[in-house]
Amino acid sequence: MTVTMRDVAKRAGVSVITVSRVVNESGYVQAETRARVRAAIQALHYIPNQMASSLRSRQTRSIALMLPTIANSFWTTIARGVEDEAEARGYSVFLCNTDYDDAKEGRYFEALLRNRVDGIAIVPSEASGPRLRTLQQRQMPLVQIHHKLDDVEADVVRSDSYGAAVALTQSLIDAGARHIAYIGGPLSMSPGRNRLDGFRAALTCAAIADEPDRIKIGNADPNMGYRLVTELTHAGTPIDAVMIANSRMAVGAIRALTELGKRIPEEIAIAAYYDIATLDIYSSALDVYSPVITTAIQPAYDMGRLSVRRLFERIGGMAGPSDDLILPTRIVPPAAPVPGAHNVERLRMPHPVPQDVPVVATAH
Amino acid sequence: MTVTMRDVAKRAGVSVITVSRVVNESGYVQAETRARVRAAIQALHYIPNQMASSLRSRQTRSIALMLPTIANSFWTTIARGVEDEAEARGYSVFLCNTDYDDAKEGRYFEALLRNRVDGIAIVPSEASGPRLRTLQQRQMPLVQIHHKLDDVEADVVRSDSYGAAVALTQSLIDAGARHIAYIGGPLSMSPGRNRLDGFRAALTCAAIADEPDRIKIGNADPNMGYRLVTELTHAGTPIDAVMIANSRMAVGAIRALTELGKRIPEEIAIAAYYDIATLDIYSSALDVYSPVITTAIQPAYDMGRLSVRRLFERIGGMAGPSDDLILPTRIVPPAAPVPGAHNVERLRMPHPVPQDVPVVATAH
DNA sequence: TTGAAAGCGCTAACAA
DNA sequence: TTGTTAGCGCTTTCAA
Numbered sequence: 147m148t149v150t151m152r153d154v155a156k157r158a159g160v161s162v163i164t165v166s167r168v169v170n171e172s173g174y175v176q177a178e179t180r181a182r183v184r185a186a187i188q189a190l191h192y193i194p195n196q197m198a199s200s201l202r203s204r205q206t207r208s209i210a211l212m213l214p215t216i217a218n219s220f221w222t223t224i225a226r227g228v229e230d231e232a233e234a235r236g237y238s239v240f241l242c243n244t245d246y247d248d249a250k251e252g253r254y255f256e257a258l259l260r261n262r263v264d265g266i267a268i269v270p271s272e273a274s275g276p277r278l279r280t281l282q283q284r285q286m287p288l289v290q291i292h293h294k295l296d297d298v299e300a301d302v303v304r305s306d307s308y309g310a311a312v313a314l315t316q317s318l319i320d321a322g323a324r325h326i327a328y329i330g331g332p333l334s335m336s337p338g339r340n341r342l343d344g345f346r347a348a349l350t351c352a353a354i355a356d357e358p359d360r361i362k363i364g365n366a367d368p369n370m371g372y373r374l375v376t377e378l379t380h381a382g383t384p385i386d387a388v389m390i391a392n393s394r395m396a397v398g399a400i401r402a403l404t405e406l407g408k409r410i411p412e413e414i415a416i417a418a419y420y421d422i423a424t425l426d427i428y429s430s431a432l433d434v435y436s437p438v439i440t441t442a443i444q445p446a447y448d449m450g451r452l453s454v455r456r457l458f459e460r461i462g463g464m465a466g467p468s469d470d471l472i473l474p475t476r477i478v479p480p481a482a483p484v485p486g487a488h489n490v491e492r493l494r495m496p497h498p499v500p501q502d503v504p505v506v507a508t509a510h
Numbered sequence: 511m512t513v514t515m516r517d518v519a520k521r522a523g524v525s526v527i528t529v530s531r532v533v534n535e536s537g538y539v540q541a542e543t544r545a546r547v548r549a550a551i552q553a554l555h556y557i558p559n560q561m562a563s564s565l566r567s568r569q570t571r572s573i574a575l576m577l578p579t580i581a582n583s584f585w586t587t588i589a590r591g592v593e594d595e596a597e598a599r600g601y602s603v604f605l606c607n608t609d610y611d612d613a614k615e616g617r618y619f620e621a622l623l624r625n626r627v628d629g630i631a632i633v634p635s636e637a638s639g640p641r642l643r644t645l646q647q648r649q650m651p652l653v654q655i656h657h658k659l660d661d662v663e664a665d666v667v668r669s670d671s672y673g674a675a676v677a678l679t680q681s682l683i684d685a686g687a688r689h690i691a692y693i694g695g696p697l698s699m700s701p702g703r704n705r706l707d708g709f710r711a712a713l714t715c716a717a718i719a720d721e722p723d724r725i726k727i728g729n730a731d732p733n734m735g736y737r738l739v740t741e742l743t744h745a746g747t748p749i750d751a752v753m754i755a756n757s758r759m760a761v762g763a764i765r766a767l768t769e770l771g772k773r774i775p776e777e778i779a780i781a782a783y784y785d786i787a788t789l790d791i792y793s794s795a796l797d798v799y800s801p802v803i804t805t806a807i808q809p810a811y812d813m814g815r816l817s818v819r820r821l822f823e824r825i826g827g828m829a830g831p832s833d834d835l836i837l838p839t840r841i842v843p844p845a846a847p848v849p850g851a852h853n854v855e856r857l858r859m860p861h862p863v864p865q866d867v868p869v870v871a872t873a874h
Numbered sequence: 875t876t877g878a879a880a881g882c883g884c885t886a887a888c889a890a
Numbered sequence: 891t892t893g894t895t896a897g898c899g900c901t902t903t904c905a906a
Contacts, residue, residue: 150899161877166901174875196624197570198899201561201882208625216589222580229607233614238621241605243593250597257602260560261572514883525893530885538891562883565898 149192158186169194200262209457210240210258211450212251212268220393220421220446221269224291227450228267235458237264248273259284265457267450270295272334287460289453294336294470301460303453303471305444307337310475311344312351314417315389317440317479319352323387323415326354329374329399330391331366338363341391341419359383364395371398379406387411390418400439410439411480421446443476513556522550533558564626573821574604574622575814576615576632584757584785584810585633588655591814592631599822601628612637623648629821631814634659636698651824653817658700658834665824667817667835669808671701674839675708676715678781679753681804681843683716687751687779690718693738693763694755695730702727705755705783723747728759735762743770751775754782764803774803775844785810807840 151162151169158165160179167173168183175183186192200206211228213221225241232239240263242254248271255277258266265287270278278298281288288300318326328345331338342361349356360383364370371390375398378385388403390396396418400410408414420441452471515526515533522529524543531537532547539547550556564570575592577585589605596603604627606618612635619641622630629651634642642662645652652664682690692709695702706725713720724747728734735754739762742749752767754760760782764774772778784805816835 148899152899162899163877163901164875167876170901172901176875179875193620193623195565195626195899197561197564197626198882199901201559201565201884202899202901204882204901206561216580216586217583219581222586225580226607226609233617238604238625240602243590245590253597256557259557261602262559262561512883516883526883527885527894528892531892534885536885540891543891559883562898563885565900566883566885568898 148195149190150195151192153190154183154186154192157190158183204262205264206262207236208238208240208261208263209454209461210242210254210263210266210268212242212244212254212266214244214246214269214271216241216243218394220444223446224269224450224453227447227452228454229450231451231454231458244271246271252277255281259286265289265461267291267453267457269293270298274298287457289457289460291449291453292337296336299468301453301456301468301471303449303456303473304337305449305473305475307340307475308344308347310419310442310444310477311341311389311391312348313477314419314440314442315345315348316352317477318387318389318415318417319348319354321387321411321415324354325360325384326387326389327360327362327378327383327385328356328389328391329362329364329371329378329395331363331395333363338391345389345391357383360385366392367394368398368401371395371400372402373398375399375402375406385414387415387417390416393419393421396420416440418442419444440480441478443478445473445476448473512559513554514559515556517554518547518550518556521554522546568626569628570626571600572602572604572625572627573818573825574606574618574627574630574632576606576608576618576630578608578610578633578635580605580607582758584808587810588633588814588817591811591816592818593814595815595818595822608635610635616641619645623650629653629825631655631817631821633657634662638662651821653821653824655813655817656701660700663832665817665820665832665835667813667820667837668701669813669837669839671704671839672708672711674783674806674808674841675705675753675755676712677839677841678783678804678806679709679712680716681841682751682753682779682781683712683718685751685775685779688718689724689748690751690753691724691726691742691747691749692720692753692755693726693728693735693742693759695727695759697727702755709753709755721747724749730756731758732762732765735759735764736766737762739763739766739770749778751779751781754780757783757785760784780804782806783808804844805842807842809837809840812837 151165154165155162160183164175164179165183167175168180196207209232211225213225216222216225229239240258240261242258244251244254251271251274266281267289268274269291270293275295275297278288278295278300282300290298290300290302292304294302294304315326326349328342330341333339333342346356359381360378362374362378364374371394375388388399390399400416403410403414410416416439418439418441421443452473456469456471515529518529519526524547528539528543529547531539532544560571573596575589577589580586580589593603604622604625606622608615608618615635615638630645631653632638632642633655634657639659639661642652642659642664646664654662654664654666656668658666658668679690690713692706694705697703697706710720723745724742726738726742728738735758739752752763754763764780767774767778774780780803782803782805785807816837820833820835
């Protein structure tokens with residue numbers, strides 16, 4: 147029924163191991179023999195059985211990418227990078243979308259372990275720690291993307307949150323702002339912490355005191371951005387600028403400001419993370435105002451590619467302490483608003499991939 | 511080194527096949543024996559090897575989903591439906607993103623065949639036909655999503671393009687339009703053909719002649735939408751409404767109308783497909799104007815779920831001729847524009863999944 | 875440069 | 891209700 151190596155071997159008049167060598171391009175095979183085997187493969191429409199190969203060789207030629215959601219282009223752009231890099235090496239990718247659901251993450255881990263994937267690239271959640279440690283006990287090669295869990299010893303690939311926050315904040319200061327509010331995501335994850343640190347460092351640098359009243363932290367979603375801006379303005383704290391450390395919060399925050407009748411940037415200047423090319427349904431306000439705010443855009447595609455490159459190094463047996471790759475975040479200065487045009491071009495994702503990706507810093 | 515069924519069996523004092531029965535919950539095992547085996551599994555941290563199981567049982571418990579892109583929420587919402595349905599049955603999903611690249615599609619097929627996935631759900635491209643036929647020769651269960659290739663005998667799950675086009679067009683006629691232009695995607699694929707057919711049927715029904723000048727076909731992207739609207743207006747054809755049969759084209763088309771200074775809907779009324787919750791970077795114009803246009807929204811999540819349900823029926827050995835499931839497309843009437851609000855709520859995707867999905871029609 | 879033998883970890887088929 | 895035997899299709903190891 148199904149065509150196996152046996153059948154190919156028989157037809158080519160060689161042994162199965164010779165067929166294996168031809169298929170995998172491993173070991174020595176005479177050109178003439180190889181041609182005969184190839185002909186037999188063609189004639190019989192032979193397709194190697196990956197299960198059998200994996201069982202015997204103990205490598206599946208598959209990796210997994212675990213993502214909190216695929217409903218947002220930041221994550222899917224990372225996925226494309228991962229996929230392209232894996233595909234280039236003949237690896238398949240299990241794309242696991244946890245939907246921010248811890249139980250779902252657990253079930254995925256179970257499945258990946260059963261499937262004996264060769265390695266896992268993961269955007270960990272706060273609760274992933276114990277699972278990642280279990281994986282490491284089982285010698286599973288692991289790379290963390292975007293978030294770094296402090297108690298997990300594994301390579302990390304992320305963007306320069308601190309530097310980007312400094313640059314965004316400085317752009318506001320340069321524009322004359324002195325009463326700068328901060329809106330950002332939870333401090334339980336590293337990007338949240340680093341962005342707040344960068345904000346504070348920039349203020350300190352300019353000899354501006356950071357007022358706790360003006361720092362608002364919440365979940366990274368548009369509604370929270372909306373709410374925090376509302377809180378800020380209702381409290382009556384004087385504010386002439388807002389630094390928003392998260393794209394989704396920025397969308398809600400800017401909508402709130404708009405509804406409050408604030409002119410941007412005349413009354414309130416804005417600097418924000420803004421790296422969703424595919425904006426979500428709340429996007430219009432941000433899209434309309436993006437020309438007049440300074441934005442930070444993370445190299446999502448490269449984060450995906452480089453994390454898998456590193457993963458393959460570990461799969462290949464690379465030893466050494468875990469590494470922390472920090473990629474530069476692009477800072478885009480505000481442009482004059484052009485009616486009808488929405489500065490589309492500058493927001494486009496880097497589709498033609500740079501062959502060599504510059505790295506800002508590697509820690510450790 | 512790795513813990514196998516042997517080890518578990520030894521510890522539990524049973525044979526390997528008994529362990530297999532406990533793990534797979536198949537066959538008869540006494541409660542007391544099962545408990546002993548479970549204890550041994552826990553104690554040894556045993557995780558079944560899916561490769562070995564697949565090799566022997568000839569089923570991998572994995573399926574594939576092949577998509578043209580993951581950069582747009584219509585497709586990722588389908589993916590979520592596929593994933594949830596598969597997960598509920600303990601299946602893993604290979605998510606294959608072809609990026610509209612035929613060579614990439616080919617490489618994916620190769621990989622899926624090697625991995626002996628149990629079935630494939632695919633959004634076929636025009637060029638997929640020969641590959642799908644090859645798969646069928648190999649008895650691979652197959653479901654087509656969204657597009658139906660005429661020369662492929664396989665189940666289809668799609669939305670009611672014809673009906674939605676009729677409804678959209680009628681909404682324009684009801685609003686008093688008589689010179690209605692049509693902008694839509696290629697007629698080489700079934701949705702493109704069906705939407706144009708629906709448009710024409712609605713005109714005929716209202717005793718309005720369809721002018722070839724007012725029908726513009728092109729690639730399904732914002733730039734093309736922009737260009738076709740520009741062509742239409744430059745040609746001087748009188749137009750009081752536009753039916754846009756594709757979300758991405760709608761975005762560009764509406765922008766073009768805006769830049770031309772047309773008031774919507776006073777000068778030109780619009781009805782459009784609009785089923786991207788996560789809009790792309792061109793979205794602002796559509797988002798701003800969506801309250802004043804009639805929109806069609808496809809049940810993407812359910813398309814994913816139902817296609818996999820059908821796929822499992824085929825994997826389970828269901829015979830019978832291939833089926834064509836046509837799901838209803840939701841038609842959302844225009845709402846009065848509300849400054850600051852963007853009719854966000856009505857565009858939200860159906861996340862809590864209906865247990866039983868209504869079906870408009872099944873052909874054949 | 876090629877091949878023979880063994881076995882990866884599991885389950886189908888049968889037997890008890 | 892449990893076990894025995896055989897073998898899925900490939901690659902590792904060793905030998906020629």
